[in-house]
Amino acid sequence: MSASTSNRTPGDRRVIQIGPFHPLLEEPVGFELTVEGEKVVHVDACMEYIHKGIERLAQERTYDMVPILLEKICGICSVTHSVCFCNAAEDLLQVEIPPRASYIRTIIGELERLHSHLLWVGLAGHFIGYNTVFMWAWKYREPVCDVFEMLTGHRQNSSLPIVGGVRRDIPESYFPEARRAMDRLDEQVEMLTAAVLDDPVLAARLKGIGVLTPQEVVDWGVVGPTARASGVDTDVRRDEPYAAYEELDWKVITTENGDVFDKAVVRLLEIRESISIIRQCLEKIPGGELNLGQQHIPRGEGIGRYEAPRGEDIHYLRSNGTNMPERLKVRAPSFTNVASFEVSCIGESIADVTITLAACDPCYSCTERTAVVRGVDGRPTHTFQDLVRLSQDKTRALAREMGREPGLNLL
Amino acid sequence: MANATPRVPSLFLKALKKSPWVFHVGTSGCNNCDIEIADCLTPRYDIERFGMKLAGSPRHADVMLITGPVSRACREPLQQAWLEMPRPRAAVMVGACACSMGAYKDAYSVTGPPDKVLLEVDPDARFVYVPGCPPKPETIIMGIVKLLGAL
Numbered sequence: 424m425s426a427s428t429s430n431r432t433p434g435d436r437r438v439i440q441i442g443p444f445h446p447l448l449e450e451p452v453g454f455e456l457t458v459e460g461e462k463v464v465h466v467d468a469c470m471e472y473i474h475k476g477i478e479r480l481a482q483e484r485t486y487d488m489v490p491i492l493l494e495k496i497c498g499i500c501s502v503t504h505s506v507c508f509c510n511a512a513e514d515l516l517q518v519e520i521p522p523r524a525s526y527i528r529t530i531i532g533e534l535e536r537l538h539s540h541l542l543w544v545g546l547a548g549h550f551i552g553y554n555t556v557f558m559w560a561w562k563y564r565e566p567v568c569d570v571f572e573m574l575t576g577h578r579q580n581s582s583l584p585i586v587g588g589v590r591r592d593i594p595e596s597y598f599p600e601a602r603r604a605m606d607r608l609d610e611q612v613e614m615l616t617a618a619v620l621d622d623p624v625l626a627a628r629l630k631g632i633g634v635l636t637p638q639e640v641v642d643w644g645v646v647g648p649t650a651r652a653s654g655v656d657t658d659v660r661r662d663e664p665y666a667a668y669e670e671l672d673w674k675v676i677t678t679e680n681g682d683v684f685d686k687a688v689v690r691l692l693e694i695r696e697s698i699s700i701i702r703q704c705l706e707k708i709p710g711g712e713l714n715l716g717q718q719h720i721p722r723g724e725g726i727g728r729y730e731a732p733r734g735e736d737i738h739y740l741r742s743n744g745t746n747m748p749e750r751l752k753v754r755a756p757s758f759t760n761v762a763s764f765e766v767s768c769i770g771e772s773i774a775d776v777t778i779t780l781a782a783c784d785p786c787y788s789c790t791e792r793t794a795v796v797r798g799v800d801g802r803p804t805h806t807f808q809d810l811v812r813l814s815q816d817k818t819r820a821l822a823r824e825m826g827r828e829p830g831l832n833l834l
Numbered sequence: 835m836a837n838a839t840p841r842v843p844s845l846f847l848k849a850l851k852k853s854p855w856v857f858h859v860g861t862s863g864c865n866n867c868d869i870e871i872a873d874c875l876t877p878r879y880d881i882e883r884f885g886m887k888l889a890g891s892p893r894h895a896d897v898m899l900i901t902g903p904v905s906r907a908c909r910e911p912l913q914q915a916w917l918e919m920p921r922p923r924a925a926v927m928v929g930a931c932a933c934s935m936g937a938y939k940d941a942y943s944v945t946g947p948p949d950k951v952l953l954e955v956d957p958d959a960r961f962v963y964v965p966g967c968p969p970k971p972e973t974i975i976m977g978i979v980k981l982l983g984a985l
């Protein structure tokens with residue numbers, strides 16, 4: 424199951440199956456690479472192994488419980504999803520959260536970005552067989568988790584965000600230690616960045632592979648550092664500021680080439696930016712209320728946007744006036760980034776594809792959204808047309824329920 | 835534990851205790867537990883100094899680390915990977931999800947905690963449970979050490 428197996432298809436094409444349990448992948452995910460000799464001609468991803476149905480579960484939780492559940496969408500983006508949901512609910516409520524709460528959200532959000540980017544740098548090194556970088560980056564990730572634990576009580580899942588603010592305060596007595604940790608980390612990351620940028624082996628291995636042009640980025644809806652590495656200047660933190668980003672001094676990092684090397688550079692430079700954001704927050708954090716108290720969420724809908732470490736995360740929330748969401752829709756950044764494999768991997772050699780797949784830092788926990796329930800001899804039963812028909816039926820049923828005529832474009 | 839695997843010569847057990855190779859299976863958790871397992875390999879925790887090593891295939895492994903509740907799609911791959919593991923074999927359930935399905939208990943696409951899923955194909959299977967969401971790397975290491983003590 425774990426080892427790659429090959430079987431012949433007509434012509435000289437072969438299909439290589441990777442996964443679902445593969446030592447290189449942390450999560451169970453299946454890829455099918457179609458290759459001609461060494462060259463990859465087609466990539467197919469199988470998105471069902473980690474589907475858990477969290478959107479459905481969220482409809483059975485009260486608004487106070489949902490952010491905690493959403494932390495479990497993805498282990499790395501736990502702050503992302505809970506804050507994004509709170510953004511959606513606050514958009515629905517049209518309220519501003521207290522300033523101290525927005526600073527706390529910024530601090531935990533940036534700490535998360537720090538440990539996520541360091542984790543990626545390490546994994547990228549691991550994928551190309553450069554384990555020194557893996558060990559190095561993960562060693563520097565530890566102090567970040569320590570600071571997270573000092574401030575929130577847990578290494579990753581803080582359970583802090585709630586609708587209208589944050590649940591608990593972060594203790595100021597730990598701020599000096601957090602500051603010192605950031606200073607140390609800054610030096611270490613500076614060294615790591617210089618080492619990675621100067622390394623001739625890494626340059627030879629990563630430059631010019633897995634290139635996404637700016638046009639492809641726009642066409643495929645790629646977001647986050649993957650898009651910024653191709654020179655597409657997008658960042659929700661600046662474009663539609665939430666939390667405290669408007670009051671802080673920081674810049675959006677972009678590079679030009681769009682290859683795997685540049686994606687690494689963007690992330691390494693973003694680490695430095697995040698450190699600076701956290702330092703500013705620790706300086707400037709105001710006192711005051713932590714949250715707005717219990718909120719009654721009225722009937723309506725809201726949209727939350729959040730710049731996750733991997734790109735733009737969107738939550739859509741519909742409320743029917745009860746204490747549980749009527750519908751929650753999560754569009755995680757990896758969902759659009761994974762689709763771009765279709766352009767970035769084609770024509771690369773097999774050895775380069777693993778790192779190209781990893782380059783957008785795909786998170787399959789966020790992405791997987793199908794579960795094949797019944798199938799004849801293990802094949803999926805739905806074609807694209809079936810899915811279109813099913814979703815049209817659903818839209819019609821919803822329209823009928825809401826007493827509206829279905830639009831003409833449904834036919 | 836010794837009763838469960840009576841055919842195993844004691845030399846094997848001794849060798850296993852000295853240097854257990856672990857195979858990591860993520861069965862649809864949130865990947866935080868998986869990251870903490872990978873964290874055990876890195877300089878601060880460095881489980882390789884105890885002779886533990888992440889194996890690339892279940893056929894090379896003595897201990898299976900399982901994270902997450904078992905989704906429909908993961909069910910058969912998990913059972914198959916377990917049966918591929920040579921005896922004596924044991925599993926460590928890492929995290930609340932693997933112990934009891936945690937937050938996903940009522941989800942429509944999960945089919946049961948991994949221990950039940952494995953007992954279906956191997957009634958002799960033995961487990962150690964490490965709770966936490968996710969457990970800290972120290973706790974995971976302690977779980978494996980306890981397992982070795984019980985063998």
Ligand code: SF4
Nearest residue numbers: 863864929930931967
């Ligand atoms: S126990 Fe918690 S951290 Fe581990 S996989 Fe489950 S939800 Fe994620």
